[in-house]
Amino acid sequence: MTAVGSAFPDVHPRAGLPRRVTVYEVGPRDGLQAEATTVPVEIKAEYCRRLIGAGISTLEITSFVSPRWVPQLADAEVLLDRLRTEGVLDTDGLRSVVLTPNARGLARAIAAGAREIAVFVSATETFARRNLNSTVAEALADASRVIAGARAAGIAVRGYISMCFGDPWEGRVSPREVVAIARQLLEMGCAGISLGDTIGVATPGHVLALLDELGRAGIAADRLAVHFHDTYGQALANVLSALEYGITEFDSSAGGLGRCPYAEGATGNLATEDLVWMLHGLGIDTGIDLEELVRTSMWMSTHVGHPPVSPVVAALTSGA
């Protein structure tokens, strides 16, 4: 195993920022679903165990999506059932989530022992049509049924909104449309909302503008998470802007799993290690052991066939 270690980051807290935040780890789901290589279920289970061992306390494990759409996650039942049987889901303080795009996915997730689910809706009509083959209104109606079903089973629900900051076909997205969808998802019973910058075009002022609009609509920071993609290299600056607003839940993928492994196209999720480096430098507690997380990402990289896409992982494992 590669040596991992650094005297850095130096800790320099900044006034007005949260003292503790939740890192919502999406590597096993959002990461693996975007990798070309399909990883065996026993490796996925070990990956989840190692992430939890590194201090990840909020973990999106898989998606109960049709295997025709996402063959990489066709083993969702087997994986969840294995983690449940082994007691991994009962780890102290662990919040585990599975994505359920529709009522069939919810039924499968409940049968496999899911503890929390996530649903998603697009902020734009074009993406709704292309990704879900529905209108936004139809997607919200579907989400409403899934949320009601989950709540009836005593299961908490997270709502994702895609394309909150821009859409490749429609261009600009009005913050008011995002607010309207967020409000509906919360009224339907979502415990919180993750605001997705699916194409990575947001900048820090845009982040603040959307959060302000949500705040004016009465949606408090503690009901919100942010999910930034790093397509334009802006993800971490956007996290800083969201921290300044008071957001305390941030989505990221360990080792940048799911990102394109070439510098000239590093799209996809912010890497958890890069996020944690900044948070720890700011003196913000995450509960995560950065060196152990780096080791986990290095291990996983051998199973997906390319190095982690994270400057922090690269720096902490080069020549050390």
Added chain:
Amino acid sequence: MTAVGSAFPDVHPRAGLPRRVTVYEVGPRDGLQAEATTVPVEIKAEYCRRLIGAGISTLEITSFVSPRWVPQLADAEVLLDRLRTEGVLDTDGLRSVVLTPNARGLARAIAAGAREIAVFVSATETFARRNLNSTVAEALADASRVIAGARAAGIAVRGYISMCFGDPWEGRVSPREVVAIARQLLEMGCAGISLGDTIGVATPGHVLALLDELGRAGIAADRLAVHFHDTYGQALANVLSALEYGITEFDSSAGGLGRCPYAEGATGNLATEDLVWMLHGLGIDTGIDLEELVRTSMWMSTHVGHPPVSPVVAALTSGA
């Protein structure tokens, strides 16, 4: 030529930030000196012309360093003389700078028609010894002679301080040491100071802590620039923190020139395009035409033999 274009970034100003900043372009010097390929002088001259054509108004052109140390820049006289003769240095509003590590470099720079020079000093003894083969005190004494010589010739001087946020051998660097060196460089006659995070370990609270320390010592934001490396992916978040403090000059390299072209080791300068994307999204004027800058970086990439290392360049040229 690849099509370049985007409806983004959306412009969302944030209260309390500067309305206009200076992008201090270091590609021809800091970028090219770190590339494995030595580029012919006529290509360097065309590069400078194209950067200026894209709106770059502050340009570090080359370094009058010994060719034994940096063979990539052995043509410093020829390049500067050519740009001067062609009238490029007389472009309206252009501030052009050359690095002069010592008295011999200064003499060469003056003979070639330099308009402004830069000197550099390390904040740490170990880096001073390894990079300059001197103590910090000796480096300051050398810098003092170079600054005095330049001022006597009517030439303005920028002072670089390396390792302001950490040192690979010594670890932490005290902000007070940086303040002491900055104060001396200003007293010697430097017009401004660029604070270098040479190993890229800073986080946004650290940036603010150092700037606060400099402010308490009476060194105002308008005498300071920041020079962040993206080794740990933190450069743009650090820029945001510096903007919030009131810094208005930012060093960067077009297309990430000089950066390692592999995602697993993207060390080196922040890419100018990634910086400009954020600044323009914040409604901050740079005078730069982003699309023209991207075209320039794509053109230069054919001469250094690898794609630009900039997510913005990749995103704006992929599939467009």
